[in-house]
Amino acid sequence: MKAQHYREMSPDEIESKLEELQRHLFDLRSQAVTEKLENSKAITNVRRDIARIKTILRENSKN
Numbered sequence: 395m396k397a398q399h400y401r402e403m404s405p406d407e408i409e410s411k412l413e414e415l416q417r418h419l420f421d422l423r424s425q426a427v428t429e430k431l432e433n434s435k436a437i438t439n440v441r442r443d444i445a446r447i448k449t450i451l452r453e454n455s456k457n
């Protein structure tokens with residue numbers, strides 16, 4: 395997702411999305427270990443989305 399989309403969300407929505415992505419990342423890593431992961435790029439994409447959300451949360455906390 396684009397960073398602009400996350401910036402338009404409320405802080406509570408962002409927090410819940412962050413938790414959802416972290417659970418999804420855990421699931422993807424589990425699939426990678428058991429060799430059931432079809433798209434290895436998915437892990438990278440989820441990690442980047444988590445980083446985007448954390449950056450936006452940090453920006454919001456400074457304001």
